[in-house]
Amino acid sequence: MELAHYRREYLQGGLRRKSLPDNPLALFETWMQQAVAAELGDPTAMVVGTVDDRGQPYQRIVLLKHVDEQGFIFYTNMGSRKASQLAQNPRISLLFPWHGLERQVHVTGQVERLSTLEVMKYFSSRPKDSQIGAWVSPQSSRISARGVLEGKFLEMKQKFANGEVPLPSFWGGFRVKFDSVEFWQGGANRLHDRFLYQREQDGWSVDRLAP
Structure with a gap:
């Protein structure tokens, strides 16, 4: 098929300035609840963008595990590529691609x-096999074959068969202290609705952006 010819209309609804709350977190939580209720696949999945020391951007899918006024939380191997890049440059972007609702949310901080x-x-709180999996994978490192991981998993599963799995010293998490949140709602005739919240000293500014 010709990709340039593939298109569809976005007709599920609009977003108006008068309906926006003062705090972007209130709207994000409403949209997240609606994404869960709509039974979208992996509604907590977000694209995490980081930059290496050469200025090369990288993106990957990570699951959001908590959000509140303090920030968006996710967990990872601290030896991973994203963790190494964040240690050098703590700036980050998050993108929630809720295609089924014709919505996107973009977060920076x-x-x-x-x-x-x-x-x-x-x-x-994680299932035991997930805890063991954290011990097994040297995330982002080169490995010779999948069998290396499977063999290590069986070895560690036997090791921890009769007890708790300890927290690996190389496993941790990040809180994204957000300073901008953009909401995108698809609209007919490509007249999409976009609103950008930006943190200010005494609250949030809100601007409509052209689609």
Whole structure:
């Protein structure tokens, strides 16, 4: 098929300035609840963008695990490529692609590492096999074959068969302290609705952007 010829109309609804709350987190939480209720695949999945020391951007899908006024939280191997890049440059972007609702949310900000207590609390809530998986994978490192991972998983599963899985020293999390949030709602005739919240000293400014 000719990709240039593929298109569709966005007709599910609009977004108006008068309906926006003062705080972007209120709208984000409403949209997240609606994404979950619509049974979208992986509604908590977000594209995480970082930049390396050469200025090369990288993106990958990561699951959001918590959000509040303090920020958006996700967890990762601290030896991973994204964690290494964030250690050099804490600026980050998040994108929630809720295609089924013809919506996107784009977040920018900078990260701070979570405390060991915060990480431990979440790690202990994970299924045991997921805890073991965190021990097994040297995330972003080159490996010779999948069998290496599978063999290590079986080895670690036997090791922790009769006890709790300890928190790996190389596993942690980040809180994204957000300073802008953009909401995109698809519209007919490509007249999409876009609103950008930007943090100011005493609250948030809101601007409509051209689609």
